[in-house]
Amino acid sequence: MRRSVPGLVLVSAVAGASMLAASQATVDVHRTVYVTATNQAGDHVLDLTAADLTVKEDGRERQILEVRPSTAPLKVALAIDELLAPYTVVRQAAWQFFQHLDQHGEMALYLVGRRNEQRVDYTSDFVPFWDAINAFPVRPRYPGNLVESLHEIARAQRSLEGRRAIVALAPEIAQLSNVTANAVFDALRETGAVFYAVTIMSTSDAAPTLEESPTTRLEGGDLTQQVERDRVLGDGTKQSGGLRLSSVRVEAFPAALDQVAGDLLHQYTVTYLVPAGTESDGNLSIETERRGLTVRGPRRVPKL
16 A cells, blocks of 8 residues: 655646556555644644544544554745734744754745745755855845745655655735635645645834834725635635744744744645545644643645
8 A cells, every 4th residue: 555745646737647646546545744733822732643633634534544643754934924024033033943944954045026936945054044144135125925935835745755844934915916725725735735824914003113114005906815825824824834024123034933843844644535436625623632632733635
């Protein structure tokens, strides 16, 4: 019996539907997803077992084959909006985040502005990461086209092995987008990536330098397009098993990124069985009846 690549099913996510259907007719599927478990105090639970969980896909309960702490290497994309790049506290938070994770995988650094710039490819080497942070612009420039950038980053993670994650640092501003939130959701589902958003409310009282400039104001456009960014930040984090951590000051970013790092370092691997010939809409729920336990995991997996 073959196991899937984490978050995928037996065949590559880019394979045709007919190939997937053919394999489904004769072979059981082992799905592997990543979850985070915390107690009432918000501390990570270290003794999660299969008996604590109920997994349902397409509304039908699935047999859990294994629950264990994940040891797969991390592949984390950190995307920082150009409006936040000048802040010393944001740079320090990014560097601290890298230090937390550098022994557990690799991290890529993106600067999101008028275009999506990969400043550092996936690496565990601190030198290029440090140099790239120090080379950030010293003044706010353009608001990042976050929806399009996240879509590009998620699609680029398809070729990566390991536990994929995307972490975005961005102000909460309205913005037009040529890419829909649903396109981002689909890309996250295909890769099994967990998405975290660390955001700051863009108000003059909280952070005067983040006031909207003419380059960030909306001038007409379709309202549906204008809400795509907020849908990605809110629904994208929930659907992937991540978190949206919002604050009114950038000084909260180090603690927020510490929380994200803690989640990634305490993920569990959950593997469950989908019997041969089963069709699925890809909707997933992972629940628990264990008192005081909260489990977060993906809510969508590739359809069968």
